[in-house]
Amino acid sequence: xxxxxxxxxxxxxxxRANLLFVLIAILSLCGLADALYLTxxxxxxxxxxxxxIHGCSEVLSSPYAVIGGFPLASIGALxxxxxxxxxxxxxxxxxxxxxxxxxxxxLMCLVSLWLIYLQAFVIHAFCQFCLxxxxxxxxxxALVFVAHWRGGVKK
Amino acid sequence: xxxxxxxxxxxxxxxxxLGSAWYLKRSTTDVHRxxxxxxPGPSPNSQNSNxxxxxVGGAEPAHTQGPANAPVHxxxxxxxxxxxxxxxxxxxVQMKQxxxxxxxxxxxxxxLVPTHQHAVAxxxxxxxxxxxxxxxxxxxxxxxxxxxWHEAFDVRPIFEGYAKKIGLDVERFKTDVxxxxxxxxxxxxxxxxHSLGVKGTPTVFLNGRExxxxxxxxxxxxxxxxxxxxxx
Numbered sequence: 001x002x003x004x005x006x007x008x009x010x011x012x013x014x015x016r017a018n019l020l021f022v023l024i025a026i027l028s029l030c031g032l033a034d035a036l037y038l039t040x041x042x043x044x045x046x047x048x049x050x051x052x053i054h055g056c057s058e059v060l061s062s063p064y065a066v067i068g069g070f071p072l073a074s075i076g077a078l079x080x081x082x083x084x085x086x087x088x089x090x091x092x093x094x095x096x097x098x099x100x101x102x103x104x105x106x107l108m109c110l111v112s113l114w115l116i117y118l119q120a121f122v123i124h125a126f127c128q129f130c131l132x133x134x135x136x137x138x139x140x141x142a143l144v145f146v147a148h149w150r151g152g153v154k155k
Numbered sequence: 156x157x158x159x160x161x162x163x164x165x166x167x168x169x170x171x172x173l174g175s176a177w178y179l180k181r182s183t184t185d186v187h188r189x190x191x192x193x194x195p196g197p198s199p200n201s202q203n204s205n206x207x208x209x210x211v212g213g214a215e216p217a218h219t220q221g222p223a224n225a226p227v228h229x230x231x232x233x234x235x236x237x238x239x240x241x242x243x244x245x246x247x248v249q250m251k252q253x254x255x256x257x258x259x260x261x262x263x264x265x266x267l268v269p270t271h272q273h274a275v276a277x278x279x280x281x282x283x284x285x286x287x288x289x290x291x292x293x294x295x296x297x298x299x300x301x302x303x304w305h306e307a308f309d310v311r312p313i314f315e316g317y318a319k320k321i322g323l324d325v326e327r328f329k330t331d332v333x334x335x336x337x338x339x340x341x342x343x344x345x346x347x348x349h350s351l352g353v354k355g356t357p358t359v360f361l362n363g364r365e366x367x368x369x370x371x372x373x374x375x376x377x378x379x380x381x382x383x384x385x386x387x
Binding site: 029032033036037039040043044046049050051077081084085088089091092094 | 157158160161164165168169172175176179180234237238239240267270271354355356357358367368369
């Protein structure tokens with residue numbers, strides 16, 4: 001039988017882990033909004049225009065902005081939606097969801113690093129919306145990593 | 156209930172995301188949508204078909220090609236250093252040839268600073284040529300040779316070369332490029348663009364309504380102009 005102190009400590013730890021997944025869900029929604037905006041800009045052709053904000057049109061009209069005929073941003077939107085879904089499922093005690101988050105967000109991080117490399121060394125222009133997405137992904141990675149480190153995904 | 160609640164939340168978010176995307180797409184294209192129903196056309200009832208009815212006025216007299224009483228007015232906000240504007244140039248030349256007196260084209264300066272380092276110099280050159288009555292000649296020269304000067308370090312000798320080629324008084328051109336009237340024209344066109352919500356180039360208005368960028372290829376633009384001229 002657990003002592004009252006141990007139960008209270010376990011509750012606190014569970015609440016902290018839950019808070020992490022709430023943050024992950026909120027951040028993934030921000031990423032989803034960013035990626036959806038970029039997708040619509042791509043579909044309507046607005047991103048191909050030259051704009052006062054230097055960089056976005058150069059990056060979004062480059063061949064790297066499309067993969068297999070799909071705008072890269074739309075794949076990003078799907079990835080953020082998957083992260084959101086997994087975080088919500090984890091909050092409702094679907095253990096497997098928490099375990100899937102690490103490889104998914106890890107993969108998104110690698111893609112973000114590749115995209116930053118492309119912007120810096122190949123396209124020679126930076127798109128703020130793409131950098132925002134990368135920032136969100138790196139923050140997600142940190143949160144997921146903390147959740148794993150604290151054992152939140154196994155509970 | 157607790158087992159299905161997360162799926163309800165996920166589906167709800169999916170619905171909101173898809174709905175927002177649909178709304179954003181619709182509002183982007185609706186603001187600019189051009190159709191025979193929404194645009195003032197050549198009908199007798201549409202007396203205010205001139206694009207100048209919206210937004211603040213730009214530089215006067217505007218640089219135009221085609222008669223003022225043409226049923227279709229196309230107003231372009233362009234930047235001579237912008238590659239998509241360079242791609243639009245031959246399309247507009249083609250439209251002018253095809254529609255003749257039924258189409259009036261107006262060009263407005265919208266140099267994007269600091270995106271394009273030579274954009275203001277190019278706009279100034281075109282306006283300086285305009286002071287000698289050869290705006291369109293310089294306009295064509297700048298677009299047709301965009302790749303040549305786009306990456307040059309110093310564009311002045313190149314533009315002076317164009318001025319000579321189109322028969323301008325080069326000494327006067329050199330003075331006019333940095334003159335107040337030229338700067339004023341660029342400023343006024345830019346002011347008009349901002350008042351119409353122009354954020355990038357090329358931005359094209361047909362009878363005062365913005366044409367979405369996706370409708371600027373020749374085949375789509377031709378259809379839109381045909382609708383406005385009432386031809387099939």
